[in-house]
Amino acid sequence: MRSLVFILLAFFSFLAVEPARAIAVDEDILENPEDEARATELMKEIRCLICQNQSIFDSEAGIARDLRKIVRERVAAGDSEQDIKALLVSSYGDWVLLKPPFNIRTYLLWLAPLFFLVLGAFLALTRLRKKQGVIKNEPLSVAEKARLKKLLSGEDKR
Amino acid sequence: MKPLYFIPIALFVLLAIALAIGLTLSPSRIPSALVGKPAPEFEVPDLYIEGATLSTADLKDGRMKLLNIFGSWCEPCKLEHPILMILKNEGVPIYALDYKDEADDAKEFLETRGNPFERIGVDEGRVAIAFGMTGVPETFIIDGEGNILYQHIGPLNTDVVRHIILPLLKGEGR
Numbered sequence: 010m011r012s013l014v015f016i017l018l019a020f021f022s023f024l025a026v027e028p029a030r031a032i033a034v035d036e037d038i039l040e041n042p043e044d045e046a047r048a049t050e051l052m053k054e055i056r057c058l059i060c061q062n063q064s065i066f067d068s069e070a071g072i073a074r075d076l077r078k079i080v081r082e083r084v085a086a087g088d089s090e091q092d093i094k095a096l097l098v099s100s101y102g103d104w105v106l107l108k109p110p111f112n113i114r115t116y117l118l119w120l121a122p123l124f125f126l127v128l129g130a131f132l133a134l135t136r137l138r139k140k141q142g143v144i145k146n147e148p149l150s151v152a153e154k155a156r157l158k159k160l161l162s163g164e165d166k167r
Numbered sequence: 168m169k170p171l172y173f174i175p176i177a178l179f180v181l182l183a184i185a186l187a188i189g190l191t192l193s194p195s196r197i198p199s200a201l202v203g204k205p206a207p208e209f210e211v212p213d214l215y216i217e218g219a220t221l222s223t224a225d226l227k228d229g230r231m232k233l234l235n236i237f238g239s240w241c242e243p244c245k246l247e248h249p250i251l252m253i254l255k256n257e258g259v260p261i262y263a264l265d266y267k268d269e270a271d272d273a274k275e276f277l278e279t280r281g282n283p284f285e286r287i288g289v290d291e292g293r294v295a296i297a298f299g300m301t302g303v304p305e306t307f308i309i310d311g312e313g314n315i316l317y318q319h320i321g322p323l324n325t326d327v328v329r330h331i332i333l334p335l336l337k338g339e340g341r
Contacts, residue, residue, distance in 0.1 A: 058197050058301040071267060072301060075292035100207075100299040102200040132171070 036074070039081050048084040051093060052077055056107050064107055196320045199299025199307075206234075206313045207297040211288035214265055214273060221262065221288030227313040231336045232260040234307040235284070236300055238268045239276035244304045247322035251283035254328070259336060264290040266303050308335050 039045040049066060055076060057068035065073040065080070076097070083093045097105045109115045149157065201207065206226050213219040226234070235251060237244040255261055263284040265273045270289065277284075288294070298307070301320075308317040308331075316335060319327055 061197075071292065072296070075296055079293075079296065098200070100200055100296055101197055101301075102299075104197055132174075 036077070037081070039085055041085070044084050045081075047090075048077075048081045051080050051084065051090055054094075054107050055080070055097060056105050058101065058105065196301050197299075198320065199315070199318050201299045201315050202318050204315060206307075206309060206315055207294075209288075209294045209297055211264070211290055211294055214270060214287035214289050221264075221286050223313060225262065225286060226309050227311070229311040230260050231311060231338075232262060232309050233332070233336075234262050234264070234298075234309055236264040236266050236290070236295060236298075236303050236305050238266045238303050239272040240268065241266075241303045243322040245280070247304055247324075248280050248283070250323045250325070250328060252281050254332075255283035257333075259332075260285055263287045264294055266290050266295055267292055306332075308332060 039048060052066035053064045055065045057063045057065050057070055057073045057076075059070040059072055060068045063073075065076045079096075080093060083096065088096075094106060103109055103112075103115070109118060111119060206223055208223050210220050210222040213221055226232070233254070251261060261284050263286070265287055267290070273287070273289075295301075298315075299318075304322050306319045306323055307315050310316055317331060319331075323332075
């Protein structure tokens with residue numbers, strides 16, 4: 010038992026370790042730690058245009074490094090998060106943001122799951138209600154009870 | 168059968184069609200958001216001429232032109248190079264950005280293969296991002312006022328030259 014616990018602990022210990030980041034050691038981090046933190050948060054929301062499932066924070070691609078530099082410069086210059094995102098969107102479109110903005114074109118994307126959930130619930134409820142309406146819960150009449158008794162005792166010859 | 172029963176299968180068919188179309192799309196490189204808009208402001212050192220620069224002003228010279236982004240290290244760029252030479256011999260003005268390259272390597276590349284470019288600017292990566300480029304090679308068609316009319320991602324091929332580039336270039340009538 011103890012060895013099992015030990016094995017499990019050893020196995021899951023990787024969760025306690027911060028994964029090694031793709032950022033090279035010689036990358037120029039901002040001096041102001043608050044700025045660097047803001048820049049880092051922003052980088053995690055920007056898509057690497059080559060390895061498109063990664064953010065520029067995680068990607069090792071050259072263009073990701075260039076974009077990180079730009080994000081850091083803009084943060085140090087005092088640009089707002091909106092401004093920096095708008096700058097990148099002006100070059101590459103909304104797809105450069107990992108979280109698509111909530112505008113006309115993407116509200117279908119956001120609302121579709123909710124829509125299907127509501128539709129499914131509606132269909133399920135109307136179907137159930139119909140089934141319940143068919144089943145009668147009235148008790149058997151006297152004649153029906155007698156007939157049932159006959160059937161069960163086998164008196165009825167087929 | 169009640170019409171309501173057909174809703175799930177209808178939705179499935181619609182989804183299947185959408186996904187089938189998606190399979191034919193090529194999302195590997197993101198197109199620039201600047202097609203149809205003016206070229207961005209930029210200024211970079213000229214590869215050959217000391218002290219000179221290539222900038223947005225050079226794109227506003229009244230001529231239809233191409234802007235090609237390449238690197239001596241880039242294999243597909245070698246593939247499209249003969250097409251660029253042909254276009255140059257046809258009189259098409261071609262400007263270039265030399266992307267993430269060593270000046271000596273770029274010059275050697277052009278000396279051995281031929282230089283199809285009128286002017287070449289050296290880009291560390293900033294200008295490409297400003298233009299909405301994601302890699303090399305890419306080619307933009309730019310009009311006389313500096314507006315980006317078209318973007319071709321990847322090496323040029325004869326189809327795009329014949330059906331898109333030459334018609335657009337000649338359309339302006341020079």
